[in-house]
Amino acid sequence: MQTALAAGVTDNLTAGVPGEGSVAGARDVPRLLVALPFVAGISLATFLFAYLVSRFIHEAIEAAATPGAGRLAVFAPGLLAVITALGGLRWTVLFTLSFAAFQRARQTARRAPSTWPLVSIFVPAYNEAENIEAAIESLLLLDYPRYEVIVVDDGSTDGTCGRAKRYAGSHGRCAIRVYRKPNGGKWSAHNFAFRRAIGELVLCLDADSRVDPLSLRRMVVHMADPQVAAVAGQIRVRNRHNVLTRLQAMEYLMGNGCARMAMSLNKTVLIVAGPLGLFRRCALEEVFLRYGRADGPLAEGQVDGPFEGDTFAEDFDLSMAVLSLGGRIVYEPAAISHTRAPDSTLGLLSQRYRWCRGTIQVLRKYFRRARVQHDLLRPGLLAWLTATYLFDLALLPIMYAVGIGMLIVVATSHIGGLVLVGWAAVALLVNLNAAAMFALLQGDSLGLLHILPLYDIYQNFLVTPAWFISIVDEVRGARMRW
Numbered sequence: 001m002q003t004a005l006a007a008g009v010t011d012n013l014t015a016g017v018p019g020e021g022s023v024a025g026a027r028d029v030p031r032l033l034v035a036l037p038f039v040a041g042i043s044l045a046t047f048l049f050a051y052l053v054s055r056f057i058h059e060a061i062e063a064a065a066t067p068g069a070g071r072l073a074v075f076a077p078g079l080l081a082v083i084t085a086l087g088g089l090r091w092t093v094l095f096t097l098s099f100a101a102f103q104r105a106r107q108t109a110r111r112a113p114s115t116w117p118l119v120s121i122f123v124p125a126y127n128e129a130e131n132i133e134a135a136i137e138s139l140l141l142l143d144y145p146r147y148e149v150i151v152v153d154d155g156s157t158d159g160t161c162g163r164a165k166r167y168a169g170s171h172g173r174c175a176i177r178v179y180r181k182p183n184g185g186k187w188s189a190h191n192f193a194f195r196r197a198i199g200e201l202v203l204c205l206d207a208d209s210r211v212d213p214l215s216l217r218r219m220v221v222h223m224a225d226p227q228v229a230a231v232a233g234q235i236r237v238r239n240r241h242n243v244l245t246r247l248q249a250m251e252y253l254m255g256n257g258c259a260r261m262a263m264s265l266n267k268t269v270l271i272v273a274g275p276l277g278l279f280r281r282c283a284l285e286e287v288f289l290r291y292g293r294a295d296g297p298l299a300e301g302q303v304d305g306p307f308e309g310d311t312f313a314e315d316f317d318l319s320m321a322v323l324s325l326g327g328r329i330v331y332e333p334a335a336i337s338h339t340r341a342p343d344s345t346l347g348l349l350s351q352r353y354r355w356c357r358g359t360i361q362v363l364r365k366y367f368r369r370a371r372v373q374h375d376l377l378r379p380g381l382l383a384w385l386t387a388t389y390l391f392d393l394a395l396l397p398i399m400y401a402v403g404i405g406m407l408i409v410v411a412t413s414h415i416g417g418l419v420l421v422g423w424a425a426v427a428l429l430v431n432l433n434a435a436a437m438f439a440l441l442q443g444d445s446l447g448l449l450h451i452l453p454l455y456d457i458y459q460n461f462l463v464t465p466a467w468f469i470s471i472v473d474e475v476r477g478a479r480m481r482w
Helices: 031-065 071-108 132-140 160-165 186-194 215-224 243-264 281-292 314-324 345-372 379-411 418-442 446-476
Strands: 013-015 115-117 119-125 147-154 169-171 174-181 201-204 228-237 277-280 328-339
Touching: 031 071, 031 418, 071 243, 071 328, 071 379, 071 418, 115 215, 119 132, 119 186, 132 147, 132 160, 132 174, 147 160, 147 186, 160 174, 174 186, 186 314, 201 215, 201 281, 215 228, 215 277, 215 328, 228 243, 228 314, 243 328, 243 345, 243 379, 243 418, 243 446, 277 281, 277 314, 281 314, 314 328, 314 345, 328 418, 345 379, 345 446, 379 446, 418 446
Parallel strands: 119 147, 119 201, 147 174, 228 328
Antiparallel strands: 013 115, 169 174, 201 277, 228 277
């Protein structure tokens, strides 16, 4: 991934600020405090799930030995034993990988570089007049020696450009440039900024994001490893004013801690989310040289580059391109972008439908390329794709629905409803330990834990249907309408 920088790029290094020997922050939470829910989670996932599995197996054996017992009486507890065992194994593995990644992140955080590379920050904006000023002001507060901010107004009609231009110019450590172009899409605005950036590193943001002051330092530290091509930051919901947005905050907490943290252990984080992602410029150049050149003329407002516009998930698309070309991607939990989540059910379903459609498109695009270029089929990448999209997003919801049905069957047998209560209690306790561990690990509020009893219902009866509907629509080629 270490290609030469584009010609004309100026000197990208600046001396470290005196006295700045460390960039540690949220990860300074005592190790023991994180270890407690980790040990408790492992114990629960091992002991309680093992107990339930043995109880279900015993029930299946008894049913098989009972004259006149129907096949369902044997099949239901047997299937529950398999589902419960897989669930316990999943949590045990994810707990272990996440905690191991946390331990490594603590060590990485204390290795500040002797020089800090110049960073170009991209802020694409379309009709963001209400958010753009707060977004820029949060960037002016970044604790970093030297960086530039490139704001691209992508054909807004609400005065976004005028408000952004108030900040154009030099601000000491930071220089802000504001451009306006015809509307071409977020991906095109990123490419427009990329062609004008001079930084060795590129930080991508959303115009409604609010970035913590130390985030950039904490991400740049990872670039001391020459294998690392990108760093994903923690995305945190800021508008936690109703049940729906608090459930999304819990979803982000669990997703970041459970998935991204675990993936970070072998540097294969699948998605560098749009609200906060740091890339090496040379990695983006390599993606552009390999994939990004347009085959024909572009429409007005469109600009070619490493960001492509042929899917609804340009952040996932770019991340997959980087990983497939051999770049490594890590997760930095102490780099935080506070984003606004949908606060209505319709808004949430619309967002998730778009994400799911985009995910399917990116996966199809990756495997289509891999059929021709077999070197893109990297074992670590394929393993995480299978675990995430085949098991977690496809099989796990089916297992959950089937498990509920089988529990009802078993609960009506001589074991009674205590099994149903016990299964639900074990799932809640494991979720509770996971949420507590990930909240401590990522510096989030433990106050979110009160929403956990509703979390599985939210995931399986609100979010999952959007996933299945998007699969059907993508297969039949339905057009996006919004």
